[in-house]
Amino acid sequence: MDQITDLNDLRIFAEVVEHGSFTAAARTLGTQTSKLSRRVRALEEELQVRLLNRTSRSLSLTETGRQFYQHCLAVVAESQAAKDIVDQTRTKPQGTVRISCPVALLSSGVSGIISRYIDENPQVQVLVDATNRRVDVVEEGLDFAVRVRLPPLENTDLTVRHLGLSIHILVASPELAARHPAPSSVESLKDWSTLAMASNSGRFAWNLVDTSEKAISWAHQPRLATDDLATLRLAAMQGVGVALLPREFIGDDVQAGRLLHLLPDLATPPGLVHAVFATRRGMVPAVRYLLDALVAGFEAFNEKWYSGR
Structure with a gap:
């Protein structure tokens, strides 16, 4: 026996x-x-x-x-x-929460939301896999994965919770803007230096939509290309060039005047920020409340952005 x-x-x-x-x-x-x-x-x-x-x-x-x-x-x-x-884990947030999140999205405000959540819930530990690869939530033992996709979202066996929207806007430093006439269209930026996210193809283009949802694509040759958002933000503030950056990442800079929002009628198509997880059934408070905090964080940013304009 x-x-x-x-x-x-x-x-x-x-x-x-x-x-x-x-x-x-x-x-x-x-x-x-x-x-x-x-x-x-x-x-x-x-x-x-x-x-x-x-x-x-x-x-x-x-x-x-x-x-x-x-x-x-x-x-x-x-x-x-x-x-x-x-x-205990069913009654109050405690324990370990394992998630994954794209690097750019973490830099665009998610890391701040997570930090505030941890500060408000001292018995919770959050382990974040900062990665741009597509993770397998179930196989990798994650409580949820944060993703950004253009609509419509693909069909999946996973449960999806909508967190917010992410768009990119064109920004430049006041010093750079002072050296050029105010742009009236994206084509009028042809004499401005530009910045861009790195591209494996070596080709760079901003794919935008206007307020009527008309698609506009503009090719350019950036002076600086990198996959690090913090580097692009710093270069933009130093007047190196115009950058297309996540609104939630540089919202405070725009409101403080460190960056100017160029061509406000243009932006990237909104990406749906969402979390995917195996099931809502049996979800412990530590996970559920973190999802709630992410939703509230995106809502607060949108309220702050529009009230400050």
């Missing part, structure tokens, strides 16, 4: 010993006396040892039964402790 077939039999045995009779234990457990007697008898047969001395009036432990009872108490206590941990 490798292990006891049904660990519930250990609890039943411990209850019988604690209450001193099958009848009293059955009353506590809400079951029949005969059922408990059969379960303990089956346990003895499985172990091939007698645990209880039975008479018509009393029960007593054998020496082996006494030692076995002590271990049963430990198992019951550990079982209760395990249940208590689960109950």
